[in-house]
Amino acid sequence: MALKKIGAQTRKMENPPSILSYYSIVGPKEGEGPLKDYFDLILEDDLWGQESWEKAESKIQEECVRYAIDKGGLSSENIDYLIAGDLINQITPSSYSARQLSIPYYGIFGACSTMTQSLSLGAMLIDGGFADYIACAVSSHFSTAERQFRFPLEYGNQRKMSAQWTVTGAGTTILSSTGNGPYVKYITTGKIIDPGITDSANMGSAMAPSAIDTLVNHFQDTGLDPSYYDLILSGDLGYVGKDILMDLMKKKGYDLSKNYTDCGVEIFDKFEQDTHAGGSGCACSAVVYNGYVFKEMAKGKYNRVLLMSTGALHSTMSTQQGESIPGIAHAVSIENTKE
Amino acid sequence: MDKFNKKDYKKYSDKKVPNPPYLKNMLIAFLVGGIFCTLGQIITNILKSNGLDNEMAAAGTSISMVLIGALLTGLGLYDKIGKVGGAGAAVPITGFANSIVAPAMEYKREGFIFGVAAKMFTVAGPVLVYGIGGSVIVGLITLLLR
Numbered sequence: 001m002a003l004k005k006i007g008a009q010t011r012k013m014e015n016p017p018s019i020l021s022y023y024s025i026v027g028p029k030e031g032e033g034p035l036k037d038y039f040d041l042i043l044e045d046d047l048w049g050q051e052s053w054e055k056a057e058s059k060i061q062e063e064c065v066r067y068a069i070d071k072g073g074l075s076s077e078n079i080d081y082l083i084a085g086d087l088i089n090q091i092t093p094s095s096y097s098a099r100q101l102s103i104p105y106y107g108i109f110g111a112c113s114t115m116t117q118s119l120s121l122g123a124m125l126i127d128g129g130f131a132d133y134i135a136c137a138v139s140s141h142f143s144t145a146e147r148q149f150r151f152p153l154e155y156g157n158q159r160k161m162s163a164q165w166t167v168t169g170a171g172t173t174i175l176s177s178t179g180n181g182p183y184v185k186y187i188t189t190g191k192i193i194d195p196g197i198t199d200s201a202n203m204g205s206a207m208a209p210s211a212i213d214t215l216v217n218h219f220q221d222t223g224l225d226p227s228y229y230d231l232i233l234s235g236d237l238g239y240v241g242k243d244i245l246m247d248l249m250k251k252k253g254y255d256l257s258k259n260y261t262d263c264g265v266e267i268f269d270k271f272e273q274d275t276h277a278g279g280s281g282c283a284c285s286a287v288v289y290n291g292y293v294f295k296e297m298a299k300g301k302y303n304r305v306l307l308m309s310t311g312a313l314h315s316t317m318s319t320q321q322g323e324s325i326p327g328i329a330h331a332v333s334i335e336n337t338k339e
Numbered sequence: 340m341d342k343f344n345k346k347d348y349k350k351y352s353d354k355k356v357p358n359p360p361y362l363k364n365m366l367i368a369f370l371v372g373g374i375f376c377t378l379g380q381i382i383t384n385i386l387k388s389n390g391l392d393n394e395m396a397a398a399g400t401s402i403s404m405v406l407i408g409a410l411l412t413g414l415g416l417y418d419k420i421g422k423v424g425g426a427g428a429a430v431p432i433t434g435f436a437n438s439i440v441a442p443a444m445e446y447k448r449e450g451f452i453f454g455v456a457a458k459m460f461t462v463a464g465p466v467l468v469y470g471i472g473g474s475v476i477v478g479l480i481t482l483l484l485r
Contacts (some may be wrong), residue, residue: 158359205348
């Protein structure tokens with residue numbers, strides 16, 4: 001019997017896992033953005049003394065996990081699981097980071113939705129009684145993503161207006177079976193929705209329908225109204241996807257005009273930083289949650305938030321073969337009080 | 340989510356994407372492309388005034404422009420010119436040099452064989468294949484028609 005299952009896609013935590021600590025590292029460009037005062041570490045050089053961008057990304061993720069564990073007053077032996085992912089082929093940045101950390105490791109891939117995927121799995125493992133401490137970590141790097149998905153860095157081309165800018169950085173959340181919150185209360189796992197978009201430079205449009213589906217299911221399953229939350233955040237729909245989401249949700253009778261925004265919209269200043277449709281990448285939502293949201297929850301600005309990272313599950317190969325882009329979104333609700 | 344028509348969604352979502360500033364982009368492309376072409380003409384004139392015939396001067400100009408494009412790429416400037424100049428930076432032969440040097444630099448870390456050499460033509464490769472292939476076909480047709 002799945003006792004914790006409510007509705008079609010949502011699980012309610014019986015003993016809500018607590019967020020013990022969190023840490024965020026960003027690159028220089030993100031460190032000049034509107035949220036610069038919230039990040040724990042801003043790198044001056046996005047190669048961080050490494051020989052390649054991939055090695056740099058791996059180091060960023062590894063250090064981020066170490067700092068988060070330190071901040072929680074733990075050592076790596078205390079951590080039962082590391083659940084981590086990134087965007088690069090076979091998620092090597094995460095696996096090489098895990099190679100150094102020596103923590104039992106699940107490598108996961110959910111493209112840019114990985115942060116809430118990791119939080120969902122971590123919360124279920126803890127609530128299921130399988131672990132006391134879990135590190136949920138993701139990373140992305142502009143330069144590793146750019147060379148894998150698009151063009152070499154020095155190639156002179158113009159970006160489309162719908163194109164998004166991959167965030168360089170990493171975010172780690174340490175979940176704990178005990179603690180004083182904030183707590184993970186509900187998780188709503190998304191289905192893949194593929195609206196048929198084939199342009200990989202328009203991921204906001206490709207992901208918006210899956211985000212809408214997950215949100216609607218969350219509200220139906222829990223019986224909650226959008227106004228229940230102080231803040232609803234999607235991962236990296238960007239300006240295009242955010243606009244679509246708000247528009248179509250309104251048509252379905254959900255008013256998101258007061259408390260909804262998107263991490264990809266918030267992380268860069270689109271006029272000053274020329275990032276077109278906004279930020280993207282695993283780290284886009286991860287650094288906003290672990291940098292901005294959890295800090296503001298601790299201060300009491302927000303008490304109930306719904307985090308929903310969004311992913312575009314395509315590859316360069318699938319795009320070249322003319323396949324459309326499958327979208328996914330996982331929602332996790334975080335509250336300052338247990339009840 | 341309700342079943343929706345993928346064609347309708349594409350039309351709907353396309354409307355949500357802002358248009359690029361076409362007029363501004365075209366003007367800058369015209370200027371940047373014009374600057375490269377003027378530079379080429381200057382080189383041609385210098386070569387000619389130093390005694391090269393038309394054919395030799397043209398070849399010398401192409402070689403010089405490729406060098407300039409490669410140099411600007413190596414100095415990390417061509418991507419910035421390309422971002423502003425668009426087609427004005429991509430169409431001249433300097434853009435062709437950029438499309439070869441950029442991946443060569445990018446994939447240096449994968450080694451000189453599977454990195455630099457194998458990946459050098461990832462961007463320019465299609466242009467070379469179909470450009471050279473097309474010229475062979477046109478050449479054959481011309482030969483047959485004579």
